[in-house]
Amino acid sequence: MGSPRRRGYLNHRTGEAAEQRIARDYERRGFAIAGRRWRGPGGEIDLIARNGRGVVFVEVKQSRDFDRAAERIGRRQMDRICASAQAFLAGEPDGQLTEMRFDVALVDATGAFRIVENAFGLT
Numbered sequence: 111m112g113s114p115r116r117r118g119y120l121n122h123r124t125g126e127a128a129e130q131r132i133a134r135d136y137e138r139r140g141f142a143i144a145g146r147r148w149r150g151p152g153g154e155i156d157l158i159a160r161n162g163r164g165v166v167f168v169e170v171k172q173s174r175d176f177d178r179a180a181e182r183i184g185r186r187q188m189d190r191i192c193a194s195a196q197a198f199l200a201g202e203p204d205g206q207l208t209e210m211r212f213d214v215a216l217v218d219a220t221g222a223f224r225i226v227e228n229a230f231g232l233t
Contacts, residue, residue: 128172128217129156135215135225141166150194153187157215158198164209165202167195169229172217176224179216188212188230 133143136159144165145158157168169191173179191212202208212230217223 125170125172128215128221128223129170131217131221132168132170132215132223132225133157133159135223136166136168145198148194148198150197152190152193152195152197155191155194155198163204164211165199166211166213167191167198168213168215168225170215170217172219174219176216176218179218180214180226183214183229192230 129146133146136157137143141159141161143157144160145155148155148158155167156170159166159168169183169187171179171182173182195210195212196206199206199208199210211228214226214229215223216226
Protein backbone atom coordinates (compact mmCIF):
# COMPACT_ATOMS: atom_id res chain seq x y z
CA MET A 111 0.00 0.00 0.00
CA GLY A 112 2.95 2.32 0.40
CA SER A 113 4.36 4.45 3.13
CA PRO A 114 2.14 6.63 5.32
CA ARG A 115 3.84 9.69 3.85
CA ARG A 116 2.99 8.60 0.29
CA ARG A 117 -0.62 7.77 1.23
CA GLY A 118 -0.93 11.21 2.82
CA TYR A 119 0.39 12.86 -0.33
CA LEU A 120 -1.98 10.85 -2.53
CA ASN A 121 -4.95 11.67 -0.28
CA HIS A 122 -4.04 15.35 -0.42
CA ARG A 123 -3.83 15.31 -4.24
CA THR A 124 -7.09 13.36 -4.52
CA GLY A 125 -8.79 15.89 -2.25
CA GLU A 126 -7.50 18.79 -4.35
CA ALA A 127 -8.81 17.12 -7.52
CA ALA A 128 -12.24 16.62 -5.92
CA GLU A 129 -12.36 20.28 -4.84
CA GLN A 130 -11.42 21.39 -8.36
CA ARG A 131 -14.20 19.28 -9.85
CA ILE A 132 -16.77 20.72 -7.42
CA ALA A 133 -15.55 24.29 -8.05
CA ARG A 134 -16.00 23.76 -11.79
CA ASP A 135 -19.55 22.53 -11.20
CA TYR A 136 -20.44 25.63 -9.17
CA GLU A 137 -18.89 27.86 -11.85
CA ARG A 138 -20.86 26.02 -14.55
CA ARG A 139 -24.02 26.84 -12.58
CA GLY A 140 -23.16 30.56 -12.50
CA PHE A 141 -21.36 30.89 -9.18
CA ALA A 142 -18.06 32.71 -8.79
CA ILE A 143 -15.48 31.02 -6.57
CA ALA A 144 -14.55 33.57 -3.90
CA GLY A 145 -12.20 31.34 -1.92
CA ARG A 146 -10.45 28.00 -1.95
CA ARG A 147 -9.20 26.43 1.25
CA TRP A 148 -10.00 29.64 3.10
CA ARG A 149 -8.62 29.60 6.64
CA GLY A 150 -10.52 31.11 9.51
CA PRO A 151 -10.40 30.77 13.29
CA GLY A 152 -12.36 27.51 13.18
CA GLY A 153 -10.28 25.97 10.43
CA GLU A 154 -10.45 25.59 6.69
CA ILE A 155 -13.44 26.02 4.39
CA ASP A 156 -12.87 24.06 1.20
CA LEU A 157 -14.74 26.38 -1.19
CA ILE A 158 -16.59 29.66 -0.92
CA ALA A 159 -18.89 30.44 -3.82
CA ARG A 160 -20.82 33.59 -4.62
CA ASN A 161 -24.08 34.05 -6.43
CA GLY A 162 -25.06 37.70 -6.48
CA ARG A 163 -24.89 38.93 -2.90
CA GLY A 164 -25.25 35.43 -1.45
CA VAL A 165 -22.43 33.21 -0.23
CA VAL A 166 -22.24 29.42 -0.21
CA PHE A 167 -19.72 27.67 2.02
CA VAL A 168 -18.88 24.25 0.58
CA GLU A 169 -17.34 21.32 2.41
CA VAL A 170 -16.01 18.64 0.04
CA LYS A 171 -15.85 15.07 1.35
CA GLN A 172 -14.45 12.20 -0.68
CA SER A 173 -14.56 8.53 0.17
CA ARG A 174 -15.15 5.13 -1.39
CA ASP A 175 -18.90 5.84 -1.66
CA PHE A 176 -21.35 8.63 -0.90
CA ASP A 177 -22.49 7.16 2.43
CA ARG A 178 -18.94 6.91 3.74
CA ALA A 179 -18.21 10.45 2.57
CA ALA A 180 -21.30 11.75 4.39
CA GLU A 181 -20.29 9.93 7.58
CA ARG A 182 -17.04 11.91 7.63
CA ILE A 183 -18.83 15.13 8.59
CA GLY A 184 -19.47 15.45 12.29
CA ARG A 185 -20.96 18.07 14.58
CA ARG A 186 -17.55 19.37 15.68
CA GLN A 187 -16.48 19.91 12.08
CA MET A 188 -19.74 21.70 11.27
CA ASP A 189 -19.19 23.97 14.29
CA ARG A 190 -15.64 24.76 13.14
CA ILE A 191 -16.82 25.55 9.61
CA CYS A 192 -19.53 27.82 11.01
CA ALA A 193 -16.97 29.67 13.14
CA SER A 194 -14.78 30.27 10.09
CA ALA A 195 -17.82 31.30 8.04
CA GLN A 196 -18.65 33.95 10.64
CA ALA A 197 -15.13 35.36 10.26
CA PHE A 198 -15.50 35.43 6.47
CA LEU A 199 -18.87 37.18 6.73
CA ALA A 200 -17.35 39.88 8.92
CA GLY A 201 -15.68 41.18 5.75
CA GLU A 202 -18.91 41.21 3.71
CA PRO A 203 -20.90 44.44 3.19
CA ASP A 204 -23.94 42.98 5.00
CA GLY A 205 -21.82 41.14 7.58
CA GLN A 206 -23.67 38.41 9.45
CA LEU A 207 -26.87 39.37 7.60
CA THR A 208 -25.42 38.16 4.31
CA GLU A 209 -27.59 35.55 2.59
CA MET A 210 -25.72 32.27 2.97
CA ARG A 211 -25.92 28.52 3.12
CA PHE A 212 -23.67 25.54 3.81
CA ASP A 213 -23.43 22.86 1.13
CA VAL A 214 -21.68 19.51 1.31
CA ALA A 215 -20.25 17.95 -1.84
CA LEU A 216 -19.92 14.17 -1.57
CA VAL A 217 -17.45 12.58 -4.00
CA ASP A 218 -17.08 8.84 -4.48
CA ALA A 219 -14.07 6.80 -5.61
CA THR A 220 -15.08 7.08 -9.28
CA GLY A 221 -15.17 10.89 -9.12
CA ALA A 222 -18.96 11.06 -9.28
CA PHE A 223 -20.43 13.62 -6.92
CA ARG A 224 -23.60 14.74 -5.20
CA ILE A 225 -24.14 18.19 -3.79
CA VAL A 226 -26.34 18.49 -0.72
CA GLU A 227 -27.52 22.10 -0.61
CA ASN A 228 -28.17 23.68 2.78
CA ALA A 229 -26.73 20.54 4.40
CA PHE A 230 -26.35 22.13 7.82
CA GLY A 231 -30.00 23.26 7.84
CA LEU A 232 -29.09 26.93 8.28
CA THR A 233 -30.33 29.78 6.15
